[in-house]
Amino acid sequence: MKAPERTHRKFTGLVFLGSVLLASIGNVCAAASAPPSVLWIMLDDGRADTLSCYGRPWADTPHMDRIAREGVRFETAIVQNPVCVPSRTSMKSGLYAHQTGIMAMGKPASTPGRYRSRSLNRYPNLLKAWNNAGITLENVGKVHAFREDWRQLGDAPRFLDNRGRPTSHLPPEWHRRLLSVVRTKTHQWMIGGLLDVPPGQIRTARLGDLALGRLREVVRSPNPFFLRVSFHAPHVACSTTPSWFVDPSRIDLPLPTPEEILGKPRYERENIHVYSGAPHLSREEIGLARGTYYGMIRAVDREVGRLLSVLEQSGRLDNTIIVINSDQGFQLGEHGNWKKRDFYDTNVKVPFILRAPGLLPPGKVVTEPVEMVYFLPTLMELSGFDPPAGIRGRSLLPLIRGEVREWRRACFSEHDHAEDAYEELQRGGGRRVMVRTREWKLVFFMDERVPEEDGALYQLRNDPWEQRNLYGDPAYGGVVAELKRMAREWDRGEPRSQNR
Secondary structure, three states, X not given: OOOOOOOOOEOOOOEEEOOEEEOOOXXXXXXXXXXXXXXXXXXXXXXXXXXXXXXXXXXXXXXXXXXHHOOEEEOOEEOOOOOHHHHHHHHHHOOOHHHHOOOOOEOOOOOOOOOOOOOHHHOOOOOHHHHHOOOOEEEEEOOOOOHHHOEEOOOOOOOEOOOOOEOOOOOHHHHHHEEEEEEOOOOXXXXXXXXXXXXXXXXXXXXXXXXXXXXXXXXXXXXXXEEEEEOOOOOOOOOEOOOOOOOHHHOOOOOOOHHHHHOOOHHHHHHHHHHHOOOOOOHHHHHHHHHHHHHHXXXXXXXXXXXXXXXXXXXXXXXXXXXXXXXXXXXXOHHHOEEOOOOOHHHXXXXXXXXXXXXXXXXXXXXXXXXXXXXXXXHHHHHOOEOOOOOOOOOOHHHHOOOOOOOOOOEEEEEEHHHEOOHHHHOOOOEEEEEEOOOEEEEEEOOOOOOOOOOEEEEOOOOOOOXXXXXXXXXXXXXXXXXXXXXXXXXXXXXXXXXX
16 A cells, blocks of 8 residues: 655644634645545444453454554553543544533533533534545444534444333344343443344344445445444443353453442542442342443454455455544443443543554554544544644654654543533532553542542552552652643643653
8 A cells, every 4th residue: 555645635724713723624635646445443432452452361353353463553542531422522623622612421511610512613523634535424323523524324223222121123022032131220221131133133233234235335446435334332232142242250350349449539439439320230240241241342343354354355455544443431340330431441541453554564552652632633644634733633653653752741531520411420520630641540620610639549550450549648749749730731732742
């Protein structure tokens, strides 16, 4: 694959008005050489260790592991918000959540904070680069943020709602085939269960059929395409078939001790634990839910394998950039939590893989922590487009090529619980911020509406599961002060040590 020409494709029209970025995407000149095609595989609530290449032997993902072996895998890729809509908005705009104002997924706060939701059309959708080059953005499955810029090719109706109740799409004769359901206590979300139907009839497989049909059509043309396959897995309602289910006895993930829970921030103990509804689950229920979650990813991997086969058979595999990522992760009972809205690595660390023969080195693992705000600027440069000035995201190609020895001193994530959809999170909640370096992670309320910072500090090298909160230990006061300083600089748009 030859590197496409870049100098003639640029975004134009970015303007600043005060502190608010106004963006309009200009026309893209005719290309001297066509950009490569793009196949973007996106998970929904898929944490990094759902793929076995991230070190979990019970994860069964041979096809996605193959893409990692033949491309670049980022060991630590951090999302900028631990909830889908603000995370995807940040990812597609190259801006942090506090810049877009999309800080949560819920409802307006009764006491508005410093950052209020703003209209998305005031911010650049980086994907317009392909539209402006004459390449239609096509999507199968879930769409969040900038919906109008996608040509939606369809979705697979769900058989179960988030609580695991049959929808009108579940054939009546299958109503009795839902086995061993596990639900959370507070909101009754279905987080585990077996649906004893043919594997080819589950939602992931039906969505894969739609994507496969479209991919077979577009590869017949020599023109470049951009196809995103946005799976709903492993989002609730979490269910899989017995054939995909992963034996819970193989899954070695920690469970919290009473001592760990007592050391957690007050807001986690009194608010997030209520929201997640997980502390009272039995070991058997946790095992069933975990086996279901990893089983859902096994089903996704099978569909990825089918898509790879079409690309190989058509001769288009090596002229197609393949991306795998997710909007955020998912808690599986660690720390007494389930689902999302916290800042543990199991929730903010996602899979991030890029395969582009001739443009990227095969088999490279980037260990430097990176943020997903850099994803689309990187994909743009690979495709021959120049990211616009004025956004916080930049291309990761200098890091991949070894042209810099350190990318960023820290990664950042944030969420405004005052705008959540759940009353138990709004009460006493506000903007929580995470600062993560290679060694340290600090989480605290950075919000004038919340009187206490209610912090957590973890030394990741010695405590990778984030079980021992060091925030109140005077011996680490200097570390806390330094991480807070970095958070303030980031908040002001003054990050130090961009790359060195």
